[in-house]
Amino acid sequence: MTEEQSTSTKEWHLEPETEYRFELDPGTSLAIKLVRGHAEVFGAELAEGKQYLFGSECKAAIFTWKGCTVEISQPSTEYVSDETPMAAYANLHIAFEQMRVRALRTLHGSPAHDDDPSASAEPPRVLVVGPENSGKTTLCKILVNYAVRAGQGWSPLLANVDPSEGGWAAPGALSAAPVHSPLPTSSPANPLGSAATSAPTSLSSNALLPLVYWYGHAETKRNPLLMDRLIRNLGDNVNDKYDFDTEGKVSGLIVDTPSSFGAGTGASDHRHKLIKACVDAFRINVILVVGHEKLNVEMQRIYGSQLTVVKIPKSGGVVELDHTYRERIHNYQLHTYMYGQIIPAPPGITQATVGGEALTELTLAPSSTVISFDDLSIFRIGAETMAPTSALPIGATRVVSEMQPVPVDPAQPGSGLLNAVLGLLAPPNPDENERYDEEILDLTVTGFLIITNLDIPRRKMTILAPNQGSVAGKTAIVGTYEWQDQ
Numbered sequence: 377m378t379e380e381q382s383t384s385t386k387e388w389h390l391e392p393e394t395e396y397r398f399e400l401d402p403g404t405s406l407a408i409k410l411v412r413g414h415a416e417v418f419g420a421e422l423a424e425g426k427q428y429l430f431g432s433e434c435k436a437a438i439f440t441w442k443g444c445t446v447e448i449s450q451p452s453t454e455y456v457s458d459e460t461p462m463a464a465y466a467n468l469h470i471a472f473e474q475m476r477v478r479a480l481r482t483l484h485g486s487p488a489h490d491d492d493p494s495a496s497a498e499p500p501r502v503l504v505v506g507p508e509n510s511g512k513t514t515l516c517k518i519l520v521n522y523a524v525r526a527g528q529g530w531s532p533l534l535a536n537v538d539p540s541e542g543g544w545a546a547p548g549a550l551s552a553a554p555v556h557s558p559l560p561t562s563s564p565a566n567p568l569g570s571a572a573t574s575a576p577t578s579l580s581s582n583a584l585l586p587l588v589y590w591y592g593h594a595e596t597k598r599n600p601l602l603m604d605r606l607i608r609n610l611g612d613n614v615n616d617k618y619d620f621d622t623e624g625k626v627s628g629l630i631v632d633t634p635s636s637f638g639a640g641t642g643a644s645d646h647r648h649k650l651i652k653a654c655v656d657a658f659r660i661n662v663i664l665v666v667g668h669e670k671l672n673v674e675m676q677r678i679y680g681s682q683l684t685v686v687k688i689p690k691s692g693g694v695v696e697l698d699h700t701y702r703e704r705i706h707n708y709q710l711h712t713y714m715y716g717q718i719i720p721a722p723p724g725i726t727q728a729t730v731g732g733e734a735l736t737e738l739t740l741a742p743s744s745t746v747i748s749f750d751d752l753s754i755f756r757i758g759a760e761t762m763a764p765t766s767a768l769p770i771g772a773t774r775v776v777s778e779m780q781p782v783p784v785d786p787a788q789p790g791s792g793l794l795n796a797v798l799g800l801l802a803p804p805n806p807d808e809n810e811r812y813d814e815e816i817l818d819l820t821v822t823g824f825l826i827i828t829n830l831d832i833p834r835r836k837m838t839i840l841a842p843n844q845g846s847v848a849g850k851t852a853i854v855g856t857y858e859w860q861d862q
């Protein structure tokens with residue numbers, strides 16, 4: 377008996393249009409091999425005979441349109457369901473595909489043959505909204521994966537404006553990237569597959585180069601003005617890109633939103649402003665509301681006259697994620713950002729891949745460096761450390777606004793910098809005349825680092841970063857995320 381056969385493997389035969397769902401416990405991993413037929417994980421096809429690893433408490437499903445046999449090593453919570461919304465999702469994909477084809481035809485001035493000449497020639501620019509745990513991110517992934525699999529050379533842009541999720545960067549970031557090959561699913565630490573955000577060595581074959589802005593908090597309500605500005609910055613960048621890349625533009629874009637956009641009601645809260653910011657910034661023409669009647673009615677009422685609002689079903693497989701799970705995921709994400717994607721294979725599995733990549737290609741070695749306090753300028757956006765208004769001298773008015781970059785002095789006890797996650801900013805405009813006061817709000821992020829030690833008497837601090845690049849003279853922003861290497 378070979379080593380591989382001696383593991384506890386189990387074969388599942390899946391009928392057409394069913395899915396095998398699994399949920400991993402902490403510290404466990406799972407290997408899945410497609411033995412026969414066709415299967416996909418959230419729209420990304422599995423290759424026959426390859427072992428795919430899943431870890432870090434991943435919760436996902438293997439879906440098949442035509443039926444298949446899969447071999448599972450070291451199963452955990454698992455079941456098969458024949459009730460999935462995949463047919464509805466596939467119909468959506470077909471509708472978006474028609475929009476792309478029409479947009480491309482218009483771009484090339486090709487004659488229209490069969491369909492309605494009055495139909496819009498705009499590519500799909502889709503905003504996905506829904507309450508917590510409705511499967512928004514999963515739906516975005518499925519739609520993007522179906523588009524890139526269509527064989528038309530589409531590279532739709534996926535934007536993630538959910539700061540609690542991290543996407544391709546660290547949690548607290550807003551990001552966007554054109555997707556050229558299917559996004560794999562292997563761990564919630566990399567919900568959208570691996571990106572070349574940490575170090576060049578992590579440039580695996582399907583790594584993406586996202587555009588990233590740093591918000592720095594999990595909750596959108598903490599600084600809605602900053603969220604609004606970053607969403608508009610992301611949108612402006614995307615539109616600038618499209619001005620030059622008209623072929624890329626016809627692939628369209630999909631925007632994944634935080635659950636706070638779909639939660640609660642009432643016109644006064646900040647979420648309407650942020651939804652509006654997304655609609656304007658990304659020139660949205662379709663809003664998908666995942667499984668929420670009231671939200672659908674609300675979106676119809678506000679946007680129904682200017683764009684298409686579609687309610688779509690929520691999958692019964694979506695897992696309710698609690699607060700502690702989300703905190704563990706943030707830890708996995710930052711660990712993965714620093715050390716790469718490390719998923720130990722279940723016993724007996726020797727040859728496996730993570731989302732199709734060889735395991736060794738995804739491992740990183742971060743560097744810990746001691747720098748002087750003066751090497752790095754650190755800012756906090758808004759008045760986090762301000763005294764309450766009531767504590768100000770009589771007659772004094774607050775001078776620090778929610779959007780003002782406030783310098784943070786590491787020498788100050790209680791600076792909040794120890795173990796803080798910092799977003800390292802791209803350099804400001806080299807032309808002094810083009811600079812402006814709040815420029816650092818509009819700079820993209822080139823990387824993240826963690827302050828692991830502060831030596832106030834010697835004015836030194838230790839930083840952990842994925843590579844050894846110098847940070848001297850650079851500017852970083854601190855938010856409310858912290859991480860300790862355990």
Ligand SMILES: Nc1ncnc2c1ncn2[C@@H]1O[C@H](COP(=O)(O)OP(=O)(O)OP(=O)(O)O)[C@@H](O)[C@H]1O
Nearest residue numbers: 435436437508509510511512513514635693694695
């Ligand atoms: N069909 C399915 N089978 C098993 N697990 C699933 C399925 N669909 C989604 N999940 C899992 O459920 C969890 C929640 O899904 P997802 O992140 O897509 O929801 P969301 O609405 O974006 O969440 P959030 O509340 O963070 O905005 C994820 O771990 C995802 O992998």
